[in-house]
Amino acid sequence: MKTSFLMTPGPTQVPPRVSLATAQEIIHHRQPEFGELLREITEKLKYVFQTQGDVLIFPGAGTGALEGAVVNFFSPGDKVVFGVMGEFGSRWAKIAEIFGLQVVRLGTEWGKAVTAQDLELLLTSEEGKGVKGVFITHNETSTGVYTNLEEIGKVCQKHKLLFLVDAVSSLAAIDLQTDQWGVDVVVTASQKALMTPPGLCFFSVSEKAWAFNREATCPRYYWDLAQAKKYLERKMPQNPYTPAVTLLFGLNQALDMIQREGLEQVFARHLRLSQMLRRGVEAMGLELLVKDEAIASPSVTAIVVPPGVEASNITSFMRQSGIIIAGGQAELKGKIVRVGHMGYFDAYDIANTLTTLGRAFQEQNVSVDLGQGLQKAWEVYNHG
Ligand SMILES: Cc1ncc(COP(=O)(O)O)c(C=O)c1O
Missing domain, CATH: 3.90.1150.10 (Aspartate Aminotransferase, domain 1)
Incomplete structure (x- = not known):
């Protein structure tokens, strides 16, 4: 057979040691053992995200994280740019429109990449006036194209824009120097290069992004990242709502494998x-x-x-x-x-x-x- x-x-394939870890006896998420686990995983994730900023974990699909990145940092009417190189960039832009953001699409033929020069040109044109943030798909899974984030990061810093990246199919597969390249928000999910079953999604958030968060009025409840940060900073770290405990057992193993390699x-x-x-x-x-x-x-x-x-x-x-x-x-x-x-x-x-x-x-x-x-x-x- x-x-x-x-x-x-x-x-993607899940390593046996990750699967085995998910079969471990469940623990309660308000117990100290869970706090230790969450603290440990959060530190290991910072290594993979290449950030000293905050990393937050939610039960959810990658698409949930795309929504979370929109609603936590912007308000209805805000003008933002989306790099659209395929299906996932297009999806992210649609989410922003649903929440009332004013979306400018920086598009390219499918199979090609959006470049820093394209962005610079847009930002210095009439259409680019008043833009507050730039959303880029690091690796466009629908075409197999990846973008040069370092150069795009420089343009965002020059124009003082918030820089948000979808790294669902790139984190832990393609270099993404979050802090070094000035990426303010990175979102990803468990089921790709993180070698863990589907069901977890992640956000990294910079100080600059938290400043945007304090001003952002888009409606949010489940995806309230500030709330998640508060819980994580408790003496015993927690999540606001029930976390996917068994998936976290698995993720912990996967992160060890990444660290060892x-x-x-x-x-x-x-x-x-x-x-x-x-x-x-x-x-x-x-x-x-x-x-x-x-x-x-x-x-x-x-x-x-x-x-x-x-x-x-x-x-x-x-x-x-x-x-x-x-x-x-x-x-x-x-x-x-x-x-x-x-x-x-x-x-x-x-x-x-x-x-x-x-x-x-x-x-x-x-x-x-x-x-x-x-x-x-x-x-x-x-x-x-
Ligand atoms: C680049 C990218 N963004 C977002 C998503 C959406 O993730 P999910 O299917 O977990 O909602 C995917 C899924 O393939 C993806 O590849």
Whole structure:
């Protein structure tokens, strides 16, 4: 019998030690043991977020955190810029509109990245007058593109804007120097490179962001970050509402694994293995959606499905072979398939995925050179 192996852009494979930890006997969230656990996890998260600022944990999906980042720092009528490079940037902008913010979309063709120059140009135009904040998706999971946050951070600092980043598919996979690059708010979720089952989401919050928070009047109750900070700062740290205790047991293990490997090594592994897949896909004769290496995501790769081939036939062949990948979303539906490579995976997972992908395309009468693909992939793994 085939088991399912997740090579999707989330949720991702969960290491056995993380799963085992979640099976531990439950503790009550108002007991001292829980306070210790929360304190420990919060410190470990600061390492992964690369911040000295606050890190807050909520039970919730990544989309909840996107909403939380809107309602905690702005008021209805505030003018804000959203970088829209695909489905997730688009979703975040829609959330802001629902809460009455005045949204300016800094858009680009799907498969391309929004740049600091684009932002600078917008901010110095008539349309950019009165902007208070900039929202950017670090890694656009729908296309496999990532953005240069460091440069965008400089523009935000120059114009004194709040800088908010969706790192749902990048934190712990792609370098994100929160404090160093002047990112005021980072949001992410547990089910991707953090190697933990779905159900937790996270916020990092800078001092500047807390100043915005004090002025922000968007309605909020569950996502009240100031309330969460108060509870966290109690002698025995707590959450305002019932936390996902068992997921936190698992997360604690996952964070230890990240710490043991070291963040730099974690980023290097993601980059090298993504290169292994990208070069292998090309050598097989298939096409990558993102050709520019400078913006090619180390955590998600999109492969173009040639005209006449049903993308769903590729994903279902993969599924029947035990490997789950994803199709395209919105305007890329039917045009690409997406492989996620985040968190708990290694070179053999890439090689296995590449082989099965090649077979899936062959099954659809697409000419694919499996041997060339695998040879190239291992060459890249061995020699970079
Ligand atoms: C970049 C990005 N943002 C937000 C989300 C939404 O997360 P969730 O599905 O947990 O709501 C995702 C999910 O894939 C994502 O990749």
